[in-house]
Amino acid sequence: MLYVNSLRVPAVAERVRKEFADILETDAGRLAEQIALAEMLQAVGRGWYEELAPHLRQRAEELTGVTPPTPPPERDPDMTVPPPRATVATKGSEETVRLSSRRLVMRGPEAGDIDWVTTELQDLEIQRNTTVPSPYARADAERFVRNANTGQRTKFIITESGQRAGAISLHMHDKRAPSIGYWIGKAARGRGIATEAVTRVCRWGFEDLGLPIITWSAKVGNEASRAVAAKAGFQMEGTLRLRSMSQGALRDCWVGSLLPHELRDIP
Structure with a gap:
């Protein structure tokens, strides 16, 4: 690559x-x-x-010594308009990225999201399976919004028909490959929202940012996150022992990665 x-x-x-x-x-x-x-x-x-x-x-x-033929297009014949590219909005002195897919809009976190994030992250399942603070306080949500697009992280609130559904982020690291993380609120689970959001953010990372690879990890036992990653095309690579901090303790985690040509289209 x-x-x-x-x-x-x-x-x-x-x-x-x-x-x-x-x-x-x-x-x-x-x-x-x-x-x-x-x-x-x-x-x-x-x-x-x-x-x-x-x-x-x-x-x-x-x-x-042979000129390769131009491969025939393999786009979905039902897709008459290509998927929209990222749009950039200016908020104060900052630029925020806004992504859209078939059903979803992913936008930067705002002050109006703080109470919703605080409420959703009282869910013990999210606290067990991610690296969010546990217990989760309103101050944590304020920090999430304040630092949403600073440094090497780009965070999005996932919305469907204007209703908040979850959050997703793409992290850049100085000495290792970029990584993706996500969580979905309890009321929005089971409808393929996470897979659609992961696919869209990864496509933005590959096509707009030129990333050569995106990595994924999840606490061992988080079958829902693993299923989402696999549907998006991530290749499972193994288990790392005591590598991820969750609820104040180091946990074993599954890891995987995605190359640009492995990304799958969502029907």
Whole structure:
């Protein structure tokens, strides 16, 4: 993925090829590169990485001596209008991102959300299965709203038909891959809201932010979160022992990750 994204800038691609020459110049390395290019060209046919298409085809022709065909579009024939991209709104001196999907709107947390967040996070199931403070106080909700889009976190309130349903966030980390987290209020569960929200935020991360990977983790036993991640396309990678803090104690957690071409469309 690093190499493929480097194709945007020829000088960067050349540097990457030099640094990984011992791998890329072997038969196995050339085969792996061809497979990666083929997968990315298939993704182009689904409407992703369109700006990379000329570089991908050029490199594929250099490797094989054959100009690769343009893959036929694989978009949903019932989808006459492409999914809306992110919109950016200005609030005071800050810019907040607003995302929309088939049923949902995801917007930045506001002061008017504080009481609702406080009430929803009294749910012991959310406290057990996430890293939110336990017990959860109104001051915690105030902090959630105040720090919603500062530093390396982007947090959203998930709404359906104007009604709040949950929260979701995309976290950037200095020395490890980006990660996603989410919770859904009790009244909104069982309707596929979490899966739709996760898919939309991940697509924003890949297409608008250019992320190469997004990671997921959940406390062992949180089957609902695991099912949501799997439906979105996350690949389960294993269990980490005593790695996540919840309710004042370290817990074992499941981990997984998602690459751009693995993201699934929600029907």
